[in-house]
Amino acid sequence: MEPKGKITKIVNGRILLDHKIVEDSYIWIQDGKIIDAFHSFFDNHQEPDTIIDAQGCIISPGYIDLQINGAFGYDFSEVDGPIEKLTQNIEFVAKGLLQFGCTSFCPTVVTSAPQVYSKVLPLLRHRPGNAQTGAEILGAHCEGPFISTAKKGAHDQTMIQSADDGIESLDRAYGPELLKGDTVRIMTVAPEITGILQVIPQLVQRNITVSLGHSAAKIDQAEAGVSAGATFMTHLFNAMNPFHQRDPGLVGILGASDLPAPKQPERHPLPSSTSPDGNRPDPRPFYGIICDGVHVHPNSVRIAYYSHPRGCVLVTDALAGAYLQPGIYQLGGRDVEVRGASGAYVKGTDTLAGSTVSIDHCVRNFKNFTRCTVVEALEAATLHPAQTLGIQDTKGTLNAGADADILFLNDDLEIQKVFVRGVQIELQ
Amino acid sequence: MRLVIRNDYDQVSEWVAHYIKERINQFEPSKDRPFVLGLPTGSSPLSAYRRLAEFCQEGKLSFKHVVTFNMDEYVGIPRSHKQSYYSFMWTNLFKNIDIPAENINFLDGNASDLEEECRRYEAEIAKYGGIELFIGGIGPDGHIAFNEPGSSLTSRTRVKTLAYETIIANARFFDGDITKVPKLALTVGVATVMDAREVCIIITGAHRSIALAKCVEEGVNHMWTVSAIQMHPKGLIVCDEDATLELHVKTVKYFKSIEHVHQSLIGQENLGLQGELLSSEKVKRSVKLSRDMMVRKLMNAELSEEEDDDIFQDLRYTQKKRRLTQSSSP
Numbered sequence: 001m002e003p004k005g006k007i008t009k010i011v012n013g014r015i016l017l018d019h020k021i022v023e024d025s026y027i028w029i030q031d032g033k034i035i036d037a038f039h040s041f042f043d044n045h046q047e048p049d050t051i052i053d054a055q056g057c058i059i060s061p062g063y064i065d066l067q068i069n070g071a072f073g074y075d076f077s078e079v080d081g082p083i084e085k086l087t088q089n090i091e092f093v094a095k096g097l098l099q100f101g102c103t104s105f106c107p108t109v110v111t112s113a114p115q116v117y118s119k120v121l122p123l124l125r126h127r128p129g130n131a132q133t134g135a136e137i138l139g140a141h142c143e144g145p146f147i148s149t150a151k152k153g154a155h156d157q158t159m160i161q162s163a164d165d166g167i168e169s170l171d172r173a174y175g176p177e178l179l180k181g182d183t184v185r186i187m188t189v190a191p192e193i194t195g196i197l198q199v200i201p202q203l204v205q206r207n208i209t210v211s212l213g214h215s216a217a218k219i220d221q222a223e224a225g226v227s228a229g230a231t232f233m234t235h236l237f238n239a240m241n242p243f244h245q246r247d248p249g250l251v252g253i254l255g256a257s258d259l260p261a262p263k264q265p266e267r268h269p270l271p272s273s274t275s276p277d278g279n280r281p282d283p284r285p286f287y288g289i290i291c292d293g294v295h296v297h298p299n300s301v302r303i304a305y306y307s308h309p310r311g312c313v314l315v316t317d318a319l320a321g322a323y324l325q326p327g328i329y330q331l332g333g334r335d336v337e338v339r340g341a342s343g344a345y346v347k348g349t350d351t352l353a354g355s356t357v358s359i360d361h362c363v364r365n366f367k368n369f370t371r372c373t374v375v376e377a378l379e380a381a382t383l384h385p386a387q388t389l390g391i392q393d394t395k396g397t398l399n400a401g402a403d404a405d406i407l408f409l410n411d412d413l414e415i416q417k418v419f420v421r422g423v424q425i426e427l428q
Numbered sequence: 429m430r431l432v433i434r435n436d437y438d439q440v441s442e443w444v445a446h447y448i449k450e451r452i453n454q455f456e457p458s459k460d461r462p463f464v465l466g467l468p469t470g471s472s473p474l475s476a477y478r479r480l481a482e483f484c485q486e487g488k489l490s491f492k493h494v495v496t497f498n499m500d501e502y503v504g505i506p507r508s509h510k511q512s513y514y515s516f517m518w519t520n521l522f523k524n525i526d527i528p529a530e531n532i533n534f535l536d537g538n539a540s541d542l543e544e545e546c547r548r549y550e551a552e553i554a555k556y557g558g559i560e561l562f563i564g565g566i567g568p569d570g571h572i573a574f575n576e577p578g579s580s581l582t583s584r585t586r587v588k589t590l591a592y593e594t595i596i597a598n599a600r601f602f603d604g605d606i607t608k609v610p611k612l613a614l615t616v617g618v619a620t621v622m623d624a625r626e627v628c629i630i631i632t633g634a635h636r637s638i639a640l641a642k643c644v645e646e647g648v649n650h651m652w653t654v655s656a657i658q659m660h661p662k663g664l665i666v667c668d669e670d671a672t673l674e675l676h677v678k679t680v681k682y683f684k685s686i687e688h689v690h691q692s693l694i695g696q697e698n699l700g701l702q703g704e705l706l707s708s709e710k711v712k713r714s715v716k717l718s719r720d721m722m723v724r725k726l727m728n729a730e731l732s733e734e735e736d737d738d739i740f741q742d743l744r745y746t747q748k749k750r751r752l753t754q755s756s757s758p
Contacts, residue, residue, distance in 0.1 A: 024478075026523065038523075039508065041522070042507065042532075045530055047529075
């Protein structure tokens with residue numbers, strides 16, 4: 001037997017296990033992973049070296065943020081400067097996110113020129129989390145350029161394009177990184193753009209989660225996108241047609257009842273009371289939703305939650321100015337006023353420029369808006385994003401075999417302690 | 429044989445857990461002289477195990493010098509299988525207490541030579557000088573461990589074929605597939621259990637009432653294997669009111685009256701853990717008080733808090749076993 005590391009045992013906590021909060025269980029950690037102590041006890045006769053008393057805290061997996069454009073003044077789509085400086089910036093953000101309980105994230109790159117992608121995507125490859133270097137980078141979320149001009153939001157219109165040559169258009173736009181398995185994890189596309197429906201299955205084959213967003217699709221085009229293999233929706237309600245009673249558009253996917261059986265059942269939500277079949281995965285995709293109370297009205301969050309509770313994925317969509325002290329900053333060539341957690345606005349106006357909310361704040365807001373249970377609020381930021389990427393064996397769970405990214409929370413879901421791969425980090 | 433009757437399953441578990449705690453603490457086990465405890469699986473001991481874990485976490489009981497021997501294990505399924513008795517004991521007891529892994533003894537259902545494994549187990553028990561206290565539960569057919577009706581009352585640890593009904597009943601834990609259910613099990617024999625210096629059987633629930641009646645009021649019989657406890661010098665059965673439903677009223681009243689003589693006439697403070705008199709001095713208690721307490725207990729009335737403490741008076745750990753002092757509440 002190869003020598004094993006020290007065992008840490010966490011006692012006296014209320015642990016999120018198996019869609020429930022259990023009180024009479026423990027968590028054992030060894031070599032940065034959660035282990036099943038049965039084997040270490042009976043086979044190796046190993047007792048825990050350290051015992052951590054959680055003092056009754058709620059114990060949750062670390063939060064996963066699938067959409068974040070930057071933070072602390074740094075933008076993931078920014079390419080000015082040498083590679084070392086960009087790598088430093090990314091690491092600075094990864095470290096800072098740990099303070100909010102975010103232990104894994106997908107850095108998001110907005111619609112950009114091919115040179116930007118070829119420079120920045122290699123820096124956003126999958127990189128394990130570490131207490132010294134910060135949260136785990138799961139891979140990049142490419143939001144655009146194959147999106148709708150009508151729903152571009154703050155994206156650069158000149159770079160928006162269509163996939164006239166199918167997958168080759170995409171390979172040209174993103175560069176060689178698109179072929180590597182661990183670089184691009186999510187891609188946001190609009191299903192009504194020429195050539196996209198044909199390209200979706202090929203993206204799925206490259207292990208990329210296809211997300212529908214920044215789109216003016218009608219309900220038929222939206223459902224076609226899901227049937228083609230899209231398993232996620234980018235910030236529901238934002239950058240898509242508003243719900244209309246005769247053409248619900250992308251939002252209408254939440255009410256879809258005759259979608260085909262999912263081709264990737266493990267990447268679809270678990271069945272809920274609103275699923276067509278209570279025993280099979282839900283054919284509807286997951287949907288990201290920004291829960292800062294500003295981008296989406298709390299009532300709209302509740303409506304989405306009621307119609308598709310197990311598909312909800314909390315995202316921040318934070319912009320570069322997030323988590324800075326309130327004030328005016330120059331970001332992306334514009335003057336932006338950061339107003340704390342309630343968002344960033346174009347200077348001198350009330351036009352929303354981006355969100356500044358943290359993921360743990362989203363979890364608390366989500367619980368307050370929807371009056372859901374603690375389990376549901378936590379799963380929306382842990383299990384559901386992990387399922388979206390197909391990594392629920394190692395992330396977003398506290399089962400044996402998972403990475404030991406753990407949070408201690410109080411009853412108000414405020415962060416008390418954060419562990420990355422079993423190592424506690426210092427909170428400010 | 430002592431028969432201790434309590435109101436319901438929770439009180440039975442509470443009593444048994446206290447009893448085990450006191451037995452271990454009064455034994456004062458050490459590395460060279462560990463307390464050897466025999467343990468069952470199944471629904472009967474679950475609450476008692478939870479209570480023992482609580483005692484351990486509260487620091488009132490330590491399993492550092494307790495050696496355990498489990499009664500049985502399935503043949504042919506891996507130790508880590510969710511349905512193995514190994515997993516049962518881990519989930520319900522061992523993971524919550526401070527017992528060292530080397531103190532745990534289990535029959536190995538995957539041994540290449542099962543007969544040899546049974547012999548090894550018996551030898552291991554003998555090496556420790558025998559089992560000090562064997563806890564057990566029974567099935568509705570009065571069987572102890574896997575010694576189903578018809579098992580020899582002088583049997584030792586051996587391989588047993590499971591009864592057809594048992595296999596059907598267990599199928600629900602193996603995805604409803606009978607082919608996946610183990611057909612054989614290794615079990616300690618009736619004589620192995622009765623060789624322990626003390627045997628304590630937990631019998632709760634109306635569905636076990638017939639078994640209790642057969643075991644207590646009728647003869648020693650291999651169709652109700654737990655009846656062998658009648659031949660044991662230190663047998664103890666702890667049951668709830670529902671399990672007494674098939675006993676004669678006279679039997680129930682008799683055993684309850686013994687306890688009440690202990691409590692009200694002799695006084696708990698004069699009695700040791702096993703009902704033995706600690707001092708030859710006769711203690712005077714007010715006759716009226718004694719009679720009142722006896723009648724109330726017979727009627728299963730609620731007692732006030734101080735009176736309730738008296739119930740566990742005989743189960744309290746005293747520094748020196750033979751002292752007459754009043755000790756503090758558990």
